Amino acid sequence: MLFRSTALDVMLESAPAHVDLDAIEHAMMEVVGVTAVHDLHVWTITSGFVAMSGHVVARERRGADVLHDLRIVLRERFQIEHATIQVELQDHAEDGACCTLDPRCFVISEASLPWLAPRAESHSGHVH
Numbered sequence: 001m002l003f004r005s006t007a008l009d010v011m012l013e014s015a016p017a018h019v020d021l022d023a024i025e026h027a028m029m030e031v032v033g034v035t036a037v038h039d040l041h042v043w044t045i046t047s048g049f050v051a052m053s054g055h056v057v058a059r060e061r062r063g064a065d066v067l068h069d070l071r072i073v074l075r076e077r078f079q080i081e082h083a084t085i086q087v088e089l090q091d092h093a094e095d096g097a098c099c100t101l102d103p104r105c106f107v108i109s110e111a112s113l114p115w116l117a118p119r120a121e122s123h124s125g126h127v128h
Contacts, residue, residue, distance in 0.1 A: 033061035051082040059090035
C-alpha cells in the first residue's frame with residue numbers, strides 16, 4: 001500500500017501527507033525581512049523528493065539574503081531541497097506585475113488594473 005500511495009502522490013503531484021503547509025508558511029514568516037507568504041505549493045516529484053514553490057514579500061533586506069535564509073529553513077526544518085521562491089519587494093507587490101499571468105493567483109483590483117475603477121458618468125447636468 002505504501003508504494004501505491006507514493007506512486008499516486010507522484011502522479012498527482014500532491015503534497016506528501018507528512019507536509020504541514022501551515023508550519024512551512026509560519027517558518028518562512030519567521031525569516032527576517034519576510035512580511036508575507038503567498039502562492040505556496042508543495043508536491044512530490046518522486047518518492048522521497050519533495051519540491052516547493054512560493055512567493056514572499058520582503059522589506060529592509062536584499063532579496064538574495066532573504067532567499068538564502070529561506071532555503072536554509074526549508075532544508076533544515078522540512079527537508080525540502082528543491083525550492084523555487086520568488087522574492088517580491090514590499091512596494092512592488094501591489095503594482096500588478098506579480099502573479100498576473102498565473103490564473104491560480106490572478107487577482108483583479110483597481111490598483112493593478114486602473115481602467116476597472118468606476119468612472120463618474122455625466123448626463124443631463126448631473127453625475128452618477
